[in-house]
Amino acid sequence: MTQTATSERPDDGYITQDGRKIGGMLMEMRNITLRFGGVVAIKDISFNIREGEIRAIIGPNGAGKSSMLNVISGFYHPQEGDVIFRGEKRPRMKPYQVARLGIARTFQNIALFGGMSVLDNIMTGRLTHMRAGLVQQALWWGSAQREEVKNREKVEKIIDFLEIQHIRKTPVARLPYGLKKRVELARALAAEPKLLLLDEPMAGMNVEEKEDMSRFILDVNDEFGTTIALIEHDMGVVMDLSDRVVVMDYGKKIGDGTPDEIRNNQAVIDAYLGVAHD
Ligand SMILES: Nc1ncnc2c1ncn2[C@@H]1O[C@H](COP(=O)(O)OP(=O)(O)O)[C@@H](O)[C@H]1O
Numbered sequence: 001m002t003q004t005a006t007s008e009r010p011d012d013g014y015i016t017q018d019g020r021k022i023g024g025m026l027m028e029m030r031n032i033t034l035r036f037g038g039v040v041a042i043k044d045i046s047f048n049i050r051e052g053e054i055r056a057i058i059g060p061n062g063a064g065k066s067s068m069l070n071v072i073s074g075f076y077h078p079q080e081g082d083v084i085f086r087g088e089k090r091p092r093m094k095p096y097q098v099a100r101l102g103i104a105r106t107f108q109n110i111a112l113f114g115g116m117s118v119l120d121n122i123m124t125g126r127l128t129h130m131r132a133g134l135v136q137q138a139l140w141w142g143s144a145q146r147e148e149v150k151n152r153e154k155v156e157k158i159i160d161f162l163e164i165q166h167i168r169k170t171p172v173a174r175l176p177y178g179l180k181k182r183v184e185l186a187r188a189l190a191a192e193p194k195l196l197l198l199d200e201p202m203a204g205m206n207v208e209e210k211e212d213m214s215r216f217i218l219d220v221n222d223e224f225g226t227t228i229a230l231i232e233h234d235m236g237v238v239m240d241l242s243d244r245v246v247v248m249d250y251g252k253k254i255g256d257g258t259p260d261e262i263r264n265n266q267a268v269i270d271a272y273l274g275v276a277h278d
């Protein structure tokens, strides 16, 4: 185990604004820089995610938020910096290897199998737990299916939890947008993640759908103890939901703190919230 040099000791937790106990360090991003040719998507950003937290990443379009989630989930590999997971430096990994560490995600643009039922889509979220080999996993109708009974039970619990029993047999393509997003959340939860990454889980939703999704995110955190990192544009939702917020702008981190601290951070107000000076 690598001893980590950080201003915050890994065992330090804190009490949230709403009185929940947050634990030690789960993940640390250290001096991450990510470039695409001449574009610097992430510039020397450090921040951490603690056990049990709901952590938000906010910022204008193109700020580098999705890129950051892609680094965490192993889709992108930064040119500089380290990803520390549970106190140890994570080597370069493929997304499926990251998934096996207990990190699941949803995508900014829904990535479900439209022709498959809700139930089958959620079942694919169990793949990280199956013993069957990669090729069989990809084909799905292989030896993986024999493990279906056990996986089915876990999936049924999630279906109940997210209140989607009534659409379990429906092909995903036929669902309204809000429910598709909920199915995507269900699929991510089926992996029983330690850390759940949500890229704009409420984008394009109406007020009622946003309220439902907010409630589910809070319930997941509360009932399963899942640590959550989410990107969201609706400031009301972000401030309500999250324990700490990272603010990005043009690839740089311009703020990091509790919702109250972020609301009062002048750099954030200037660059992002667009509130006029007194
Ligand atoms: N796969 C990629 N190839 C090239 N450029 C990318 C890629 N992914 C992101 N970028 C660029 O990185 C910057 C940050 O993008 P992104 O992380 O999607 O921002 P956000 O999610 O905050 O809107 C943008 O300039 C975007 O064009």
Ligand SMILES: [Mg+2]
Pocket: 065, 066, 067, 108
């Ligand atoms: Mg994005």
